[in-house]
Ligand SMILES: Nc1ncnc2c1ncn2[C@@H]1O[C@H](COP(=O)(O)OP(=O)(O)OP(=O)(O)O)[C@@H](O)[C@H]1O
């Protein structure tokens with residue numbers, strides 16, 4: 001489980017908290033959605049969960065291990081991150097080398113790297129594209145590659161920070177189907193930061209972040225029922241909840 005207790009973050013030289021007293025849990029096989037207006041602190045929160053940002057207060061633990069300088073590498077392996085712009089994650093000249101990259105960094109034997117890379121390319125339907133430059137892929141394919149390159153390290157958790165926001169709707173659905181598959185088949189625990197209410201509806205719980213605080217939490221159906229409150233926080237609400245006809249048919 002990823003767990004935060006009273007997580008607080010203040011940027012250096014700033015007097016305002018970007019995160020204050022955030023408590024959340026993501027269990028294995030779970031899908032937790034996080035929504036909030038621009039600047040509410042979503043990205044900062046995700047960056048605290050794998051040590052990219054050091055909290056100024058409270059705690060983060062991953063499977064009971066506190067995030068410290070000593071275990072940060074182990075925790076980063078356990079908590080995979082997928083970012084909004086797939087271009088920023090790409091570092092290799094081919095799809096195959098992009099997937100192998102993380103394993104090479106861990107000094108895994110070459111034979112194992114080859115085996116695991118082949119397996120993951122099959123699993124994510126990237127084998128045919130193995131010699132293609134990642135830069136030549138479509139946006140949806142790039143995110144599929146980014147997820148494959150993280151999954152080859154066998155993380156227990158996956159954090160997606162608005163990973164579908166640059167994609168056309170058909171690719172968005174594809175990425176979401178992939179995330180569902182990882183969760184159901186491999187029991188990966190997922191934290192999904194999203195601006196799309198239809199994605200949040202698939203989660204087992206939905207958290208709303210407003211000015212660095214969790215102001216609503218619960219089953220997506222319950223949270224979206226408070227449509228007016230959510231809209232005041234700048235969070236989009238599905239049409240059927242805005243009209244008050246959710247579950248009517
Ligand atoms: N380096 C920095 N120094 C000071 N404040 C910062 C810094 N980086 C971000 N902030 C502020 O922290 C707050 C939270 O930013 P963050 O990027 O976490 O929000 P977000 O919810 O992810 O927004 P978005 O929807 O735009 O992705 C914002 O008010 C932002 O202006």
Ligand SMILES: [Mg+2]
Pocket residue numbers: 042043044161
């Ligand atoms: Mg953000």
